[in-house]
Amino acid sequence: MDSGTIPAADFGYFLGSTLNETPWANNTFESEFEGSFITYTRMGDPLLTPDTPGMSGRIMGTYDPPGEGLGTWEAVHMGVFEGEPLWFAANWMADTPIDSPPTQSVFYNDAGALGEAGYERAILGGVSAPGYNNEVSFLSIGHFLKTAPEEVVAPFMWRTKLETYNVFDSSATAIEDDGAFTGVTAGLMQTTTMEGAIALI
Numbered sequence: 001m002d003s004g005t006i007p008a009a010d011f012g013y014f015l016g017s018t019l020n021e022t023p024w025a026n027n028t029f030e031s032e033f034e035g036s037f038i039t040y041t042r043m044g045d046p047l048l049t050p051d052t053p054g055m056s057g058r059i060m061g062t063y064d065p066p067g068e069g070l071g072t073w074e075a076v077h078m079g080v081f082e083g084e085p086l087w088f089a090a091n092w093m094a095d096t097p098i099d100s101p102p103t104q105s106v107f108y109n110d111a112g113a114l115g116e117a118g119y120e121r122a123i124l125g126g127v128s129a130p131g132y133n134n135e136v137s138f139l140s141i142g143h144f145l146k147t148a149p150e151e152v153v154a155p156f157m158w159r160t161k162l163e164t165y166n167v168f169d170s171s172a173t174a175i176e177d178d179g180a181f182t183g184v185t186a187g188l189m190q191t192t193t194m195e196g197a198i199a200l201i
Contacts, residue, residue: 010167012039012123013141016055024063033059033077036139038123040167041175043139044083049127052082084127088174091165092122092142092185105160106144106189108152117156118146120189124162129174130181130200144189159186162200 016035035055036045044054057079064072093105104116122142130136146152162183166173173180187196 010039010041012037013143014038014055015141018059027062027064028060029063029073029075030058030060033057033079036141037081037083038125038139038141039083040086040089040123040125040165042083042085043125043127044081045139048137048139049084052084054082056080056082085175086125087127087129087176088179088181089123089125089165089167090162090181092124092140092162093120093160104147106146106156106158108148108154108156114157115148115152117148117152118144120144120158120160129177129179154189154191156189157186158189158194158196159184162198 014035014037016033018031018033021031022029033055034046034053037043037055043049044052046053055077057077059075059077061073061075063074093103103119105119106117107114108117109115120142122140124138124140126136126138128136162181162185164172164174164180164182166175168175172182181200183198183200185196185198187194
């Protein structure tokens with residue numbers, strides 16, 4: 001299978017925002033929508049791939065007003081995905097098989113000990129070849145699932161393994177050549193931001 005073919009197992013993440021929202025009224029809402037996305041074969045981002053800037057379109061939905069707790073909403077997105085083929089993709093949390101339950105990788109300060117707060121999982125990828133002493137831009141989007149008690153709040157610390165992954169042949173190599181890397185990422189996770197570092201070999 002060549003890299004121009006999209007495999008059936010190609011899935012990913014997107015991160016977007018609404019623009020020019022209409023007022024939420026009568027249990028409906030509507031707005032323009034734009035964002036970035038990454039799968040195991042392609043990525044689109046306004047800064048990293050300006051010729052194919054990701055996602056654009058409109059989002060429309062309905063909502064139930066809050067009662068004693070939080071309200072609920074649902075929506076559909078109609079628009080365009082534009083992305084470039086990846087040179088390499090990587091599993092963020094590579095020590096856990098993609099179809100297996102993840103291990104804990106996010107922690108909090110539990111009276112001086114590491115308490116398990118949950119796990120994060122993501123896809124990392126880039127559209128150019130990484131190399132020694134070669135600066136390469138990449139995009140990573142994923143999710144965090146908190147498993148700690150509700151009263152446990154950020155900041156959290158994460159430490160997670162990274163490893164190249166080729167979805168076309170399920171190997172730990174880059175998509176466009178036989179190169180490969182492994183490494184770790186670690187840092188601090190605040191309520192709405194993450195700040196850390198990545199080391200690869």
